[in-house]
Amino acid sequence: MFVRLLLFLMLCSPLVGRVQDLYKQHCMTCHGSELNRGLGGSLLKTDWKHLASDNDLQSFIASGNQRIGMPAFSDKLSEKEIRSLVIYIQEQRKSAAPAPITNSTLGNSIHSEEESFKIERICSDLKTPWSMAFLPEGGFLVSERSGRLRMFHKRELSKPISGIPKVWSEVQGGLLEIALHPNYPQNKWVYLTFSEKPEQTKGDPNGGSLKIIRGRIENLKWVDQETIFEVSESFYTNRPFHFGTRLAFKGDYLFFSIGDRGVQENAQRLDNPYGKIHRIHLDGSIPKDNPFVTDANAIPSIWSYGNRNPQGLDFHPIRGQLWESEHGPRGGDEINIIKKGKNYGWPLVTYGMNYNGTPITSKTEADGIIDPLHYWVPSIATCGIDFYEGAPFPNWQNDLFVAGLVTQELRRLKIEDGKILSDEVILKNLGRVRDVASGPDGFLYVILNDPGQIIRLVPSTR
Ligand code: HEC
Structure with missing residues (x-):
């Protein structure tokens, strides 16, 4: 059981490492190490109307928006890499959604x-x-x-x-x-x-x-x-x-x-x-x-x-x-x-x-x-x-x-x-x-x- 778990972790970790590295290398300077700050602003906002789907997000990262200062990445990253960033961002967004003010709060x-x-x-x-x-x-x-x-x-x-x-x-x-x-x-x-x-x-x-x-x-x-x-x-x-x-x-x-x-x-x-x-x-x-x-x-x-x-x-x-x-x-x-x-x-x-x-x-x-x-x-x-x-x-x-x-x-x-x-x-x-x-x-x-x-x-x- 332990060996299987270890094997599983070894197989998974390079993948996790890679998308985080991509983020660090290409995005972190403008969106912060926690995806929540900087010149480009937070990627953890919950009200993303213009990027409602993963495909919207994928094409936004690929083509960027020069006027507002977001670079295009289609010539620096492959489609697969951009897709993995999309998944990574969505994962982080989910875990970072602000705690709703509940009745107990x-x-x-x-x-x-x-x-x-x-x-x-x-x-x-x-x-x-x-x-x-x-x-x-x-x-x-x-x-x-x-x-x-x-x-x-x-x-x-x-x-x-x-x-x-x-x-x-x-x-x-x-x-x-x-x-x-x-x-x-x-x-x-x-x-x-x-x-x-x-x-x-x-x-x-x-x-x-x-x-x-x-x-x-x-x-x-x-x-x-x-x-x-x-x-x-x-x-x-x-x-x-x-x-x-x-x-x-x-x-x-x-x-x-x-x-x-x-x-x-x-x-x-x-x-x-x-x-x-x-x-x-x-x-x-x-x-x-x-x-x-x-x-x-x-x-x-x-x-x-x-x-x-x-x-x-x-x-x-x-x-x-x-x-x-x-x-x-x-x-x-x-x-x-x-x-x-x-x-x-x-x-x-x-x-x-x-x-x-x-x-x-x-x-x-x-x-x-x-x-x-x-x-x-x-x-x-x-x-x-x-x-x-x-x-x-x-x-x-x-x-x-x-x-x-x-x-x-x-x-x-x-x-x-x-x-x-x-x-x-x-x-x-x-x-x-x-x-x-x-x-x-x-x-x-x-x-x-x-x-x-x-x-x-x-x-x-x-
Ligand atoms: C040179 C700075 C810079 C880099 C590097 C950068 N961005 Fe941005 N990004 C921006 C700016 C500026 C905006 C526009 C911010 C705004 O609309 O308030 C932006 C906006 C975005 C948005 C839309 C956010 C929104 O709320 O509308 C996404 C998604 C995004 N960037 C993803 C990425 C990803 C993924 C990377 C790395 C592959 C990256 N950015 C790298 C500057 C950057």
Whole structure:
């Protein structure tokens, strides 16, 4: 029996070895050693509509897609080898499918370092939900990246709000952030950010960019639309990634982030809007005291630069500083405090390296560049952030919660005097964590992807 087993293992292992080697040699640099991270993104996603069958997957790997950066492999690998990779990927996908939130997860008390909580599912059946905004009249708005904006009220998810502009929904682009004007109860302004590909442009004819608009919602219709910010057409590009973007309001100012759109050098150029944090007034006008308004070549809305792909922004509830999270390359996700006119270093200094394993720079710090307050190697794929404010979890007061997409984590950073004292994983493996927000009820709301749903954490007894 033992000998038979040994023989069986010996016969099998070279096969297993070979497909893993193929993966390592040809795919790992862009899809990660665990198939779940990197420039090419995760191969373990559950919502693969365009690659529904094994044959779709086989022909996709063979022909690639040059525009989005996926190489063709038909001249490097035989059909048999590609087929074995297809099987290998499907095996890994099956074993890595996120643990569904079961009734037992929902019912159980989870004991973290400083608080015990239970998970409640608030709404499901969402498609790549991206952001949420709580409404003073109860419920919230939720954006889905494909371009739908919906309202959740009295346990019901509305049909999509009509009249929202057509978005460019591809890879990381689509309908992204939503936020309410600070005086929303009086003026009802809702702000949206999205990527767009207009039919006519003076820039790259296939290109598109990012836009911020505001409007009002009346009887599930989008009305009174105004453009608040748009990137000028000469900067349009058809790279469907690194859009950022988040919004954060402070007094009469609106801060927002845009990623480098896949061109590292953009982030250091003041005549380019990408890879920056911007500051404008709530109606889109440019504040006169912005740091680069007197530089004729600079984009006047720039507030800070050298920011790779920032997808989290929030103000510290007591100290009032603007905190930011940004995606690093391979390694080097960052948490920063954003200050006027400062350089955050991308790509001159970073704790990460290129996706193919080659270095970007040996430098992790330099004169004139602000160091991150905290960084993750390997990357967690930092997305939304939120300072917790609410009565139900007194020990979490003013702690920073950080969403991690790739590692499927919600993290809690304990902060004292602007320093990070500890970094705790609060949720793991319930799906990609896109955003986190303190609700008006004091509970902590979390947006999960794959499958798209919103849950909240409510206190439980130890
Ligand atoms: C040079 C980098 C690079 C390499 C090497 C690479 N890929 Fe990709 N791959 C990408 C990029 C970029 C995408 C597009 C990502 C996106 O759509 O978000 C992609 C997408 C994919 C997708 C579709 C994923 C999706 O969610 O739509 C599959 C499947 C895939 N790659 C398989 C492979 C396999 C198998 C190999 C090795 C034989 C490989 N890739 C090697 C960069 C790469």
